[in-house]
Amino acid sequence: xxxxxxxxxxxxxxxxxxxxxxxxxxxxxxxxxxxxxxxxxxxxxxxxxxxxxxxxxxxxxxxxxxxxxxxxxxxxxxxxxxxxxxxxxxxxxxxxxxxxxxxxxxxxxxxxxxxxxxxxxxxxxxxxxxxxxxxxxxxxxxxxxxxxxxxxxxxxxxxxxxxxxxxxxxxxxxxxxxxxxxxxxxxxxxxxxxxxxxxxxxxxxxxxxxxxxxxxxxxxxxxxxxxxxxxxxxxxxxxxxxxxxxxxxxxxx
Amino acid sequence: xxxxxxxxxxxxxxxxxxxxxxxxxxxxxxxxxxxxxxxxxxxxxxxxxxxxxxxxxxxxxxxxxxxxxxxxxxxxxxxxxxxxxxxxxxxxxxxxxxxxxxxxxxxxxxxxxxxxxxxxxxxxxxxxxxxxxxxxxxxxxxxxxxxxxxxxxxxxxxxxxxxxxxxxxxxxxxxxxxxxxxxxxxxxxxxxxxxxxxxxxxxxxxxxxxxxxxxxxxxxxxxxxxxxxxxxxxxxxxxxxxxxxxxxxxxxxxxxxxxxxxxxxxxxxx
Numbered sequence: 001x002x003x004x005x006x007x008x009x010x011x012x013x014x015x016x017x018x019x020x021x022x023x024x025x026x027x028x029x030x031x032x033x034x035x036x037x038x039x040x041x042x043x044x045x046x047x048x049x050x051x052x053x054x055x056x057x058x059x060x061x062x063x064x065x066x067x068x069x070x071x072x073x074x075x076x077x078x079x080x081x082x083x084x085x086x087x088x089x090x091x092x093x094x095x096x097x098x099x100x101x102x103x104x105x106x107x108x109x110x111x112x113x114x115x116x117x118x119x120x121x122x123x124x125x126x127x128x129x130x131x132x133x134x135x136x137x138x139x140x141x142x143x144x145x146x147x148x149x150x151x152x153x154x155x156x157x158x159x160x161x162x163x164x165x166x167x168x169x170x171x172x173x174x175x176x177x178x179x180x181x182x183x184x185x186x187x188x189x190x191x192x193x194x195x196x197x198x199x200x201x202x203x204x205x206x207x208x209x210x211x212x213x214x215x216x217x218x219x220x221x222x223x224x225x226x227x228x229x230x231x232x233x234x235x236x237x238x239x240x241x242x243x244x245x246x247x248x249x250x251x252x253x
Numbered sequence: 254x255x256x257x258x259x260x261x262x263x264x265x266x267x268x269x270x271x272x273x274x275x276x277x278x279x280x281x282x283x284x285x286x287x288x289x290x291x292x293x294x295x296x297x298x299x300x301x302x303x304x305x306x307x308x309x310x311x312x313x314x315x316x317x318x319x320x321x322x323x324x325x326x327x328x329x330x331x332x333x334x335x336x337x338x339x340x341x342x343x344x345x346x347x348x349x350x351x352x353x354x355x356x357x358x359x360x361x362x363x364x365x366x367x368x369x370x371x372x373x374x375x376x377x378x379x380x381x382x383x384x385x386x387x388x389x390x391x392x393x394x395x396x397x398x399x400x401x402x403x404x405x406x407x408x409x410x411x412x413x414x415x416x417x418x419x420x421x422x423x424x425x426x427x428x429x430x431x432x433x434x435x436x437x438x439x440x441x442x443x444x445x446x447x448x449x450x451x452x453x454x455x456x457x458x459x460x461x462x463x464x465x466x467x468x469x470x471x472x473x474x475x476x477x478x479x480x481x482x483x484x485x486x487x488x489x490x491x492x493x494x495x496x497x498x499x500x501x502x503x504x505x506x507x508x509x510x511x512x513x514x515x516x517x518x519x520x521x522x523x
Contacts, residue, residue: 004365011362019350087346091405094310094340096332097363252312 005098012092012105016079020113026075027113031120034068038121041187042128049188053218057130061122062213063186066206067178068121069114069150073157074174076110080161081170084251093252103158103248110154111147118146132217142216145226148233149209153177155240162247186210205232261324263288263413263444264309268318271304278304280468281318286461288412291435291445293455296465302448303343305465306417309446310340323413339406343417345398346405349391353382353401356390357408364409376404380434396427403434407443414438416447420454432457452504480504 020026038060041049046056053059083089083106092102122130134142157174164170181187183197184206190198201207208229215222264286271279278301286292296302307313309322311331320327323337340346347356354373361369377386380400385393390401399419406414419435420428435458439445449455455462456476463473472479 007365008363011359015348015351015359018355022350086349087342087344088348090312090342091340091346091360092363093312094335094338095360095363096336 005101008097008101009104009108012101013108016105016109017112019079020109027072027116027120030072030075030113030117031068031124033071034064034117034121035124037067038064038125038128051189055129055131057125057128058132058218059214060187061125061130062210062217063181063184063206064121064125065118065146065213066149066181066186066209068117069146069153070174070177070180072114072117073110073150073153073177074171075113076106076154077157077161077164077170077173078167079109080106080158081164081167084162085167099252100245100248103244106158106161107151107154110157111150114150114154115146132219134217134219138216138219141226142213145209145213145216145229145233148230148237152233152237152240155237155244158244159240159247162244162251180204181206181210184210205229205236208232261321262286263290264292264320264322264446266305266309266318266320269305269308269315269320270317271301271308271313271315278468279308279315279318282465282468282470284463284470284473286444286446288444289439289442290460291439291447291458293459293462294446294448294465295450295452295455295462296448297450300465301468302465303417306340306415306446306448309334310338310415311335312340337411338413338415339409339411340415341402341406341417341419343421345395345402347390347393347398347401349389351390352387353377353390353393353397354386356401357405360405360408366409372408376407379437380404394427395423396430399423399427399431400434403431403438407438410441411443413444413446416445418448418450421450428454 038057041060042057046060049056051059080103083102089102093099156177160173161170164173184190184201184204186206190201190207193201208225209232212222212226212229214220215225262285264284266282266284269279269282269284270277282301282305284292284294284305294302294305304313308315309320309327311327311334314328322334325333325337327334347353348359351359354377357373357376358369361372366372373386374383377383380403382397382401382404385397390398393401403416403419406416416435420431423431432454435445435447447454447458452462459476461473461475462479463470464479465471472482474482
């Protein structure tokens with residue numbers, strides 16, 4: 001590893017963080033859609049949804065947080081794409097810096113931006129009556145799970161940002177990811193769904209992640225599902241990382 | 254070579270080849286750029302100028318041939334090459350969200366230099382950007398962006414600087430500003446390789462000019478040598494390659510380089 005890797009990554013992360021600080025709208029818009037969905041589901045549809053648990057906002061929040069992250073990483077791909085377009089990417093690559101630090105800076109920035117959006121959404125949920133008696137350890141576990149999920153999707157976003165031909169292409173890949181929680185246990189329990197849909201819902205990554213976070217926040221035993229959730233996150237992260245690095249090497253060689 | 258050259262050239266290219274799929278962009282390019290000189294690589298759009306620059310700045314690997322920059326092989330000693338060069342690409346590679354000063358500080362930090370703030374302030378002054386230093390680079394005019402871009406290339410005093418079409422898309426005033434900046438660059442003995450579509454620009458700035466056409470260097474020499482190479486019998490040659498027509502007409506037709514007429518000339522032809 002290049003001896004300047006950490007220093008260079010820190011400098012470049014500082015750069016893209018200042019981009020975010022100067023366009024807070026990217027964080028706000030990331031949080032607005034999930035908040036709107038949350039309002040819609042809690043105050044319009046929620047009354048008719050029977051989850052078998054108490055508060056619907058408590059039930060809903062984990063899925064909303066995943067949607068927040070899925071829409072947030074569209075900006076990661078967008079920012080990376082703009083760097084590649086603008087020529088500053090090539091300037092960095094022609095300098096004596098640790099080359100992969102250019103990508104890592106975007107990844108760390110994505111992590112920070114998404115966590116800020118997630119905190120905003122959680123604060124709104126608190127206003128809407130979300131409550132959890134979870135202890136510090138459970139919260140840390142939830143945070144760890146969200147960080148892993150963000151990193152996994154961020155590396156997917158890196159692939160999109162590196163290989164997109166247009167700005168629209170760079171961010172469009174996140175639409176299916178945003179949609180995925182709808183066919184999961186995020187909004188309604190899966191047992192009312194017809195056979196094949198139910199099978200899909202119960203075996204796609206979102207359900208296990210949502211259920212684990214929900215159980216952690218509700219102080220319920222998480223069981224084996226958390227291992228399934230972790231396996232999904234780590235698996236997607238590892239695969240996306242490998243493909244992103246391959247795409248990166250194609251770009252810089 | 255007329256000047257005695259004890260040292261090896263700053264840039265040395267032999268038989269450079271590069272294809273993109275079926276398209277042969279470079280078909281054996283030979284170049285030698287003396288240390289401390291300004292060398293212009295002249296050619297029309299698609300002649301392969303940018304490909305040469307990208308290979309020399311380690312952004313692209315050649316299919317064949319060798320290239321050394323500042324004594325280092327671009328293929329096997331890429332890291333050392335990157336320590337010796339600075340690239341100003343075809344699009345002004347500045348960060349529009351950051352201020353001019355922040356852009357300079359960023360590059361100084363990435364070059365691991367002490368006191369980035371002072372370096373930034375010095376360069377802002379040298380390129381008459383002090384007043385604009387606190388503004389976002391996105392608000393700069395084209396000429397200001399290019400000046401900032403070029404001043405970023407100076408940080409750390411790399412011995413070799415590549416400028417890929419530094420004035421393409423600029424208005425006449427901005428072009429004059431950039432020309433002044435390039436001369437400023439070369440003042441301290443930096444080797445500059447610049448690419449351009451405009452003969453006027455090469456004529457104005459360069460000690461030596463090479464014309465890249467269809468993947469090969471077809472002419473290489475000082476301005477005087479180039480003019481001597483182009484007697485009327487060569488007209489046939491021009492007709493075969495009409496894309497270089499304006500270049501050759503300029504050689505034959507221009508005696509004095511008034512900057513204004515130069516600018517309007519090339520604007521008018523395009």
